[in-house]
Amino acid sequence: MIRHLPHAAVLSLASGTLHAAPSAATAPAVQRMDLLEIISAGGVMMYPLALMSVACVVLVLIYLLAIRRNAVVSDRFMETAESLIRKRDYRGLADQCRTRNECMARLTQKAVDFLIQHPAASFDGVREVAEAEGSRQASLLSSRITYLADIGAIAPMVGLLGTVLGMIKAFLQVSSGDVQGVRQMELAEGVSEALVTTAAGLMIGIPALVFYSIFRGRVQKYIAELEAAATHLMALLQSQVDRHPPLPSPLGGELKDVRGI
Numbered sequence: 001m002i003r004h005l006p007h008a009a010v011l012s013l014a015s016g017t018l019h020a021a022p023s024a025a026t027a028p029a030v031q032r033m034d035l036l037e038i039i040s041a042g043g044v045m046m047y048p049l050a051l052m053s054v055a056c057v058v059l060v061l062i063y064l065l066a067i068r069r070n071a072v073v074s075d076r077f078m079e080t081a082e083s084l085i086r087k088r089d090y091r092g093l094a095d096q097c098r099t100r101n102e103c104m105a106r107l108t109q110k111a112v113d114f115l116i117q118h119p120a121a122s123f124d125g126v127r128e129v130a131e132a133e134g135s136r137q138a139s140l141l142s143s144r145i146t147y148l149a150d151i152g153a154i155a156p157m158v159g160l161l162g163t164v165l166g167m168i169k170a171f172l173q174v175s176s177g178d179v180q181g182v183r184q185m186e187l188a189e190g191v192s193e194a195l196v197t198t199a200a201g202l203m204i205g206i207p208a209l210v211f212y213s214i215f216r217g218r219v220q221k222y223i224a225e226l227e228a229a230a231t232h233l234m235a236l237l238q239s240q241v242d243r244h245p246p247l248p249s250p251l252g253g254e255l256k257d258v259r260g261i
Helices: 007-025 035-040 046-066 075-086 090-098 103-117 123-144 146-176 180-243
Strands: 246-248 255-257
Touching: 046 146, 046 180, 075 090, 075 103, 075 180, 090 103, 103 123, 103 180, 123 146, 123 180, 146 180
Parallel strands: none
Antiparallel strands: 246 255
Protein backbone atom coordinates (compact mmCIF):
# COMPACT_ATOMS: atom_id res chain seq x y z
CA MET A 1 0.00 0.00 0.00
CA ILE A 2 2.83 2.43 0.79
CA ARG A 3 4.43 2.03 -2.66
CA HIS A 4 1.33 3.54 -4.29
CA LEU A 5 1.44 6.67 -2.09
CA PRO A 6 3.04 9.84 -3.28
CA HIS A 7 6.53 10.62 -2.23
CA ALA A 8 5.39 13.57 -0.09
CA ALA A 9 2.92 11.36 1.77
CA VAL A 10 5.63 8.82 2.51
CA LEU A 11 7.86 11.56 3.90
CA SER A 12 5.00 12.92 5.95
CA LEU A 13 4.21 9.48 7.40
CA ALA A 14 7.83 8.87 8.27
CA SER A 15 8.11 12.28 9.86
CA GLY A 16 5.04 11.59 12.02
CA THR A 17 6.51 8.28 13.14
CA LEU A 18 9.74 9.93 14.14
CA HIS A 19 7.90 12.55 16.14
CA ALA A 20 5.70 9.99 17.94
CA ALA A 21 8.58 8.06 19.47
CA PRO A 22 9.97 10.92 21.61
CA SER A 23 6.48 11.73 22.94
CA ALA A 24 6.10 8.15 24.23
CA ALA A 25 9.54 8.24 25.79
CA THR A 26 8.82 11.48 27.58
CA ALA A 27 5.54 10.24 29.16
CA PRO A 28 5.39 10.99 32.91
CA ALA A 29 6.26 8.05 35.18
CA VAL A 30 3.72 6.76 37.65
CA GLN A 31 4.42 8.16 41.11
CA ARG A 32 4.65 5.57 43.86
CA MET A 33 3.87 6.36 47.49
CA ASP A 34 5.21 4.50 50.48
CA LEU A 35 3.18 3.57 53.54
CA LEU A 36 4.09 6.67 55.56
CA GLU A 37 3.03 8.96 52.73
CA ILE A 38 -0.28 7.14 52.42
CA ILE A 39 -0.88 7.46 56.17
CA SER A 40 0.04 11.14 56.16
CA ALA A 41 -2.41 11.67 53.32
CA GLY A 42 -5.22 10.55 55.60
CA GLY A 43 -5.39 13.87 57.40
CA VAL A 44 -5.97 14.69 61.04
CA MET A 45 -8.26 11.71 61.73
CA MET A 46 -5.29 9.37 61.35
CA TYR A 47 -4.04 10.40 64.81
CA PRO A 48 -6.98 8.93 66.78
CA LEU A 49 -6.91 5.91 64.49
CA ALA A 50 -3.22 5.41 65.26
CA LEU A 51 -3.93 5.59 69.00
CA MET A 52 -6.70 3.02 68.66
CA SER A 53 -4.44 0.71 66.68
CA VAL A 54 -1.78 0.87 69.41
CA ALA A 55 -4.42 0.28 72.10
CA CYS A 56 -5.77 -2.70 70.16
CA VAL A 57 -2.33 -4.32 69.91
CA VAL A 58 -1.62 -3.72 73.61
CA LEU A 59 -4.97 -5.17 74.68
CA VAL A 60 -4.50 -8.26 72.53
CA LEU A 61 -1.08 -8.91 74.08
CA ILE A 62 -2.44 -8.40 77.61
CA TYR A 63 -5.39 -10.71 77.02
CA LEU A 64 -3.17 -13.41 75.57
CA LEU A 65 -1.29 -13.45 78.88
CA ALA A 66 -4.21 -12.83 81.26
CA ILE A 67 -7.05 -14.84 79.72
CA ARG A 68 -5.74 -18.37 80.02
CA ARG A 69 -6.79 -21.39 81.99
CA ASN A 70 -4.12 -21.18 84.71
CA ALA A 71 -5.17 -17.61 85.42
CA VAL A 72 -8.76 -18.74 86.05
CA VAL A 73 -8.50 -22.22 87.57
CA SER A 74 -5.40 -24.41 87.65
CA ASP A 75 -5.06 -28.11 88.38
CA ARG A 76 -2.28 -27.42 90.87
CA PHE A 77 -4.47 -25.17 93.01
CA MET A 78 -7.38 -27.60 92.87
CA GLU A 79 -5.19 -30.45 94.11
CA THR A 80 -3.77 -28.32 96.93
CA ALA A 81 -7.21 -27.04 97.94
CA GLU A 82 -8.71 -30.53 98.01
CA SER A 83 -5.85 -31.78 100.17
CA LEU A 84 -6.19 -28.94 102.68
CA ILE A 85 -9.98 -29.29 102.84
CA ARG A 86 -9.69 -33.01 103.58
CA LYS A 87 -7.22 -32.17 106.35
CA ARG A 88 -9.68 -29.49 107.55
CA ASP A 89 -6.86 -26.96 107.48
CA TYR A 90 -9.01 -23.98 106.59
CA ARG A 91 -6.52 -21.35 107.67
CA GLY A 92 -3.83 -23.02 105.60
CA LEU A 93 -6.23 -23.01 102.67
CA ALA A 94 -6.89 -19.29 103.14
CA ASP A 95 -3.15 -18.58 103.23
CA GLN A 96 -2.66 -20.68 100.12
CA CYS A 97 -5.40 -18.72 98.33
CA ARG A 98 -3.67 -15.42 99.10
CA THR A 99 -0.51 -16.61 97.33
CA ARG A 100 -2.34 -17.60 94.15
CA ASN A 101 -3.32 -15.04 91.53
CA GLU A 102 -6.26 -16.77 89.90
CA CYS A 103 -10.03 -16.45 89.95
CA MET A 104 -10.63 -19.77 91.69
CA ALA A 105 -8.25 -18.86 94.51
CA ARG A 106 -10.03 -15.55 95.14
CA LEU A 107 -13.40 -17.29 95.15
CA THR A 108 -12.21 -19.93 97.61
CA GLN A 109 -10.58 -17.31 99.82
CA LYS A 110 -13.85 -15.40 100.20
CA ALA A 111 -15.73 -18.56 101.14
CA VAL A 112 -13.10 -19.82 103.59
CA ASP A 113 -12.66 -16.40 105.22
CA PHE A 114 -16.40 -16.24 105.80
CA LEU A 115 -16.34 -19.74 107.27
CA ILE A 116 -13.49 -18.84 109.62
CA GLN A 117 -15.00 -15.53 110.74
CA HIS A 118 -18.54 -16.93 111.15
CA PRO A 119 -18.18 -20.54 112.30
CA ALA A 120 -21.73 -20.65 113.62
CA ALA A 121 -23.28 -19.62 110.29
CA SER A 122 -24.97 -22.22 108.11
CA PHE A 123 -23.21 -23.46 105.02
CA ASP A 124 -25.84 -21.78 102.85
CA GLY A 125 -24.22 -18.48 103.78
CA VAL A 126 -20.81 -19.79 102.73
CA ARG A 127 -22.28 -20.94 99.44
CA GLU A 128 -23.88 -17.54 98.81
CA VAL A 129 -20.56 -15.80 99.44
CA ALA A 130 -18.86 -18.14 96.98
CA GLU A 131 -21.58 -17.60 94.36
CA ALA A 132 -21.37 -13.82 94.72
CA GLU A 133 -17.58 -13.85 94.32
CA GLY A 134 -17.88 -16.23 91.37
CA SER A 135 -20.31 -13.87 89.66
CA ARG A 136 -17.94 -10.97 90.28
CA GLN A 137 -14.98 -12.86 88.80
CA ALA A 138 -17.04 -13.85 85.76
CA SER A 139 -18.09 -10.23 85.26
CA LEU A 140 -14.49 -9.07 85.44
CA LEU A 141 -13.45 -11.59 82.81
CA SER A 142 -16.30 -10.60 80.51
CA SER A 143 -15.87 -6.86 80.97
CA ARG A 144 -12.18 -6.92 80.11
CA ILE A 145 -12.66 -8.02 76.53
CA THR A 146 -15.40 -5.49 75.80
CA TYR A 147 -12.70 -2.89 75.17
CA LEU A 148 -11.80 -4.73 71.96
CA ALA A 149 -15.45 -4.67 70.91
CA ASP A 150 -15.54 -0.92 71.59
CA ILE A 151 -12.46 -0.35 69.43
CA GLY A 152 -13.95 -2.53 66.71
CA ALA A 153 -17.09 -0.40 66.68
CA ILE A 154 -15.50 3.05 67.10
CA ALA A 155 -12.61 2.73 64.61
CA PRO A 156 -14.80 2.41 61.48
CA MET A 157 -16.91 5.33 62.69
CA VAL A 158 -13.79 7.48 63.08
CA GLY A 159 -12.74 6.42 59.58
CA LEU A 160 -16.18 7.39 58.29
CA LEU A 161 -15.81 10.79 59.95
CA GLY A 162 -12.48 11.21 58.18
CA THR A 163 -14.18 10.27 54.92
CA VAL A 164 -16.82 12.97 55.38
CA LEU A 165 -14.20 15.57 56.29
CA GLY A 166 -12.10 14.62 53.26
CA MET A 167 -15.04 14.92 50.90
CA ILE A 168 -15.99 18.30 52.38
CA LYS A 169 -12.42 19.49 51.94
CA ALA A 170 -12.36 18.23 48.35
CA PHE A 171 -15.53 20.00 47.30
CA LEU A 172 -14.54 23.21 49.06
CA GLN A 173 -11.25 23.24 47.17
CA VAL A 174 -13.00 22.48 43.89
CA SER A 175 -15.53 25.25 44.40
CA SER A 176 -12.80 27.79 45.13
CA GLY A 177 -10.54 26.80 42.21
CA ASP A 178 -10.31 28.70 38.91
CA VAL A 179 -8.47 26.37 36.57
CA GLN A 180 -9.99 23.06 35.53
CA GLY A 181 -6.74 21.12 36.04
CA VAL A 182 -6.25 22.55 39.52
CA ARG A 183 -9.82 21.62 40.42
CA GLN A 184 -9.25 18.02 39.34
CA MET A 185 -6.01 17.72 41.33
CA GLU A 186 -7.58 19.15 44.50
CA LEU A 187 -10.61 16.88 44.12
CA ALA A 188 -8.33 13.84 43.83
CA GLU A 189 -6.42 14.90 46.96
CA GLY A 190 -9.58 15.20 49.04
CA VAL A 191 -11.00 11.90 47.79
CA SER A 192 -7.72 10.11 48.54
CA GLU A 193 -7.78 11.49 52.10
CA ALA A 194 -11.33 10.22 52.52
CA LEU A 195 -10.50 6.76 51.24
CA VAL A 196 -7.37 6.44 53.40
CA THR A 197 -9.26 7.13 56.62
CA THR A 198 -12.00 4.68 55.66
CA ALA A 199 -9.48 1.95 54.92
CA ALA A 200 -7.58 2.66 58.15
CA GLY A 201 -10.75 2.46 60.24
CA LEU A 202 -11.68 -0.88 58.71
CA MET A 203 -8.14 -2.24 59.10
CA ILE A 204 -8.34 -1.50 62.84
CA GLY A 205 -11.96 -2.46 63.44
CA ILE A 206 -11.95 -5.84 61.70
CA PRO A 207 -8.99 -7.38 63.61
CA ALA A 208 -10.34 -5.94 66.87
CA LEU A 209 -13.68 -7.70 66.36
CA VAL A 210 -11.95 -10.93 65.31
CA PHE A 211 -9.84 -11.02 68.48
CA TYR A 212 -12.89 -10.07 70.54
CA SER A 213 -14.72 -13.12 69.22
CA ILE A 214 -11.73 -15.35 70.02
CA PHE A 215 -11.37 -14.05 73.57
CA ARG A 216 -15.13 -14.16 74.15
CA GLY A 217 -15.10 -17.87 73.38
CA ARG A 218 -12.20 -18.37 75.77
CA VAL A 219 -13.91 -16.42 78.54
CA GLN A 220 -17.13 -18.41 78.23
CA LYS A 221 -15.18 -21.66 78.34
CA TYR A 222 -13.16 -20.64 81.41
CA ILE A 223 -16.23 -19.32 83.24
CA ALA A 224 -17.87 -22.73 82.78
CA GLU A 225 -14.75 -24.41 84.19
CA LEU A 226 -14.74 -21.95 87.09
CA GLU A 227 -18.34 -22.78 87.95
CA ALA A 228 -17.64 -26.52 87.83
CA ALA A 229 -14.52 -26.20 90.00
CA ALA A 230 -16.31 -23.98 92.53
CA THR A 231 -19.21 -26.43 92.79
CA HIS A 232 -16.75 -29.27 93.39
CA LEU A 233 -14.83 -27.45 96.14
CA MET A 234 -17.98 -26.19 97.87
CA ALA A 235 -19.44 -29.69 97.93
CA LEU A 236 -16.21 -31.08 99.38
CA LEU A 237 -16.03 -28.26 101.93
CA GLN A 238 -19.63 -28.79 102.98
CA SER A 239 -19.08 -32.50 103.51
CA GLN A 240 -16.13 -31.78 105.80
CA VAL A 241 -17.96 -29.06 107.71
CA ASP A 242 -21.03 -31.25 108.19
CA ARG A 243 -18.90 -34.05 109.59
CA HIS A 244 -16.64 -31.90 111.78
CA PRO A 245 -18.14 -28.43 112.29
CA PRO A 246 -15.50 -25.81 113.21
CA LEU A 247 -15.98 -24.00 116.51
CA PRO A 248 -14.04 -21.02 117.89
CA SER A 249 -11.50 -21.81 120.56
CA PRO A 250 -12.13 -19.97 123.86
CA LEU A 251 -8.39 -19.22 124.21
CA GLY A 252 -7.08 -17.73 121.04
CA GLY A 253 -10.00 -17.56 118.70
CA GLU A 254 -8.48 -20.27 116.47
CA LEU A 255 -10.71 -22.81 114.84
CA LYS A 256 -10.65 -26.36 116.06
CA ASP A 257 -12.53 -29.48 114.99
CA VAL A 258 -14.90 -30.96 117.52
CA ARG A 259 -14.62 -34.67 117.04
CA GLY A 260 -16.74 -37.37 118.53
CA ILE A 261 -19.84 -35.18 118.81
